[in-house]
Amino acid sequence: MSERAAAGGRGAGTRQRILDAAERLMAERGIEGVSLNEINSAAGQRSTASLHYHFGGRDGLVRAIMQRHGPWLRDRHEELYAELARGGREAEVRALTEVIVLPLAEYLALGPSPRAAIRIWASALNRPQLAVEEVQHLVDPALTEASRRLIALMEAVMPRELAVERLFLASQSALHLLADRAALEDAPDSRRRPLPLPLMTANLVDMTVAALTAPVGEETARIAAAVFDPAASA
Structure with a gap:
């Protein structure tokens, strides 16, 4: 597997983990009831950089869940x-x-x-x-x-x-x-x-x-x- 393909696979996995965490926490507490830091931590990420890269922020997460x-x-x-x-x-x-x-x-x-x-x-x-x-x-x-x-x-x-x-x-x-x-x-x-x-x-x-x-x-x-x-x- 090339380095680019491996990076793409890791990126897709990271996106999936963030989306899964956002979906679970937003369902439990409401869209505004959970912070992006909490979503990030639940997804096992050290910073919110990946979250913002893949989704742009809270509204992007909500749209991604709807699209899913x-x-x-x-x-x-x-x-x-x-x-x-x-x-x-x-x-x-x-x-x-x-x-x-x-x-x-x-x-x-x-x-x-x-x-x-x-x-x-x-x-x-x-x-x-x-x-x-x-x-x-x-x-x-x-x-x-x-x-x-x-x-x-x-x-x-x-x-x-x-x-x-x-x-x-x-x-x-x-x-x-x-x-x-x-x-x-x-x-x-x-x-x-x-x-x-x-x-x-x-x-x-x-x-x-x-x-x-x-x-x-x-x-x-x-x-x-x-x-x-x-x-x-x-």
Whole structure:
């Protein structure tokens, strides 16, 4: 093996160790709850030079974690959306909701690293400085299309702005609930006995569908009219 190849192999190994350490610690404490020095030490590095060389800093680590796990979820989103399209179910709220929720729940069952990723994604969505590039690693064409169709169905009975907000809040809530389940799966001393994951997932889909399709109350409609169409409500 040449010196260049050996150096490349060592560099790849160092990058992997840093990424593994960041993934584990950020899942446990949140993206902002762990220092780069702690990540560096957990990866067995003497200085942060390698971390900055490979990732540039905290945001680069978060993007690398998303890139590491994104392909599996993208493929599963595409698979589920293709299935519902073949079955002519593009106008079914539950089928579209399953495209959003099921891949995350299924990924959670694949082991500690996928569970860590889900916890980090939930933490990432709470970051006020969340960059567009980071969001793009969470969204793929099939997920975008399922969301677009859901909003189109919802805006038949509510303002589009309200439909968009409902979908965002419902999706974020589902992600946080799955992140909580991921943490519970990895807790060594938990006394809580959770539902079997398939039952928890089906129930979560039910809850999300209910949130998206709940009737708009009179007070909500009045306030929405004042916010989105003040001239008409005057």
